[in-house]
Amino acid sequence: METWMAQPDLDEIDVATVLQALADPMRLRIVRLLAEVEESTCTALDLPVKVSTVSHHVNVLRHSGLVSTRIDGTARPSRLRRDDLERRFPGLLSSILTATPPRLPR
Amino acid sequence: METWMAQPDLDEIDVATVLQALADPMRLRIVRLLAEVEESTCTALDLPVKVSTVSHHVNVLRHSGLVSTRIDGTARPSRLRRDDLERRFPGLLSSILTATPPRLPR
């Protein structure tokens, strides 16, 4: 049986909270990574910050409703709530993930 | 003839910058107001902060590509770049504007 960490229900997800979560560059990077690997733990994510910081970011992402986290022994693999987000805010997450990089300058 | 303040081109708009702009509650509120009134100046917006602060926020919104500002005498009426944003990030702005308020608690 699979156990999951506490997370907001679909209709509890606040768009302002989601935007605040996505506003941080490192968290946006985590979201993009999770969109590729489908599931990953904090230590497995290859990021230029300490694991305790990654853990903090993933917590923020889960509380905002962006990711769901499974309990697997001592590991806590997380995955993007793509379908949930698509239902709650159609087009939001997908347009962020498929966005073209900005043209120079800036 | 209409003059406009400098703003990023469509393909110069960065999704990360847009998200950072929308992350602030007051700026999100401004975006929602502009979505209703179609065009407004800083002083016309009824907000619980000083006008200099509103001006700052509108500048951030313009630099991020969310609003365009027209020069009309001493006034600087701004409007949402809805069509531009829809073309650049389909579904992003619209899903934010039409989002249902979150169910309690939180």
Place this chain on the structure above:
DNA sequence: CGGAAATTACGACGTACATCGTAATAGAGC
């Protein structure tokens, strides 16, 4: 049981930034 690994809880530190007050600038109208 003992040790290693994953995660998190906690406190501390820097810094980015939202906000304000004031002053400077610019246009409109008398």
Place this chain on the structure above:
DNA sequence: GCTCTATTACGATGTACGTCGTAATTTCCG
């Protein structure tokens, strides 16, 4: 020209938070 209004430029201030280091907790495994 003078005044009024709208906007912004600038500096100051307080606070939120991203990051780190360390310790505590939990689980797995030999």
